[in-house]
Amino acid sequence: MSGYGSSPATSTASRTNGLAIAGLVCGIIGVFFLNVALGPLAIIFGAVALRQTADGGGGRGMAKAGVVLGIIDLVIFFVLLAVAASNGGFTWYVGS
Known part of the structure; x- marks a missing residue:
């Protein structure tokens, strides 16, 4: 029998690390x-x-x-940066 205010399920289960969840969410987004x-x-x-x-x-x-996923994010950024630079950079042509 458990004591007042305690639950055997919460005391024996391991909890997921919050920073692991934050890292995964940042990587996916x-x-x-x-x-x-x-x-x-x-x-x-x-x-x-x-x-x-x-x-x-x-x-x-x-x-x-x-x-x-964080490493993949940075690789995607540098690939997009290289593609943009090879296509004339980030210049905007406004009017003429």
């Missing part, structure tokens, strides 16, 4: 929007979460996915 800003955030959050979950905490897979 960064693939589509603001990849130059969200990519590094995904890498940082994922790396910190990997360090925190080194002892077997929950969310290690999400942290790894956040790091990988």
Whole structure:
């Protein structure tokens, strides 16, 4: 029998690391929007979460996915930057 105010399900279950979730979300959103800003955030959050979950905490897979998606975000940004530079850069032709 458990004591007052405690639940056996909440005391024995491992919790997912919040930074792992944040890294994964930043990585997923960064693939589509603001990849130059969200990519590094995904890498940082994922790396910190990997360090925190080194002892077997929950969310290690999400942290790894956040790091990988953060790297993919930056690769996408640099590819788009190279394509834009090879096509004449970011010049706008207004009127003539």
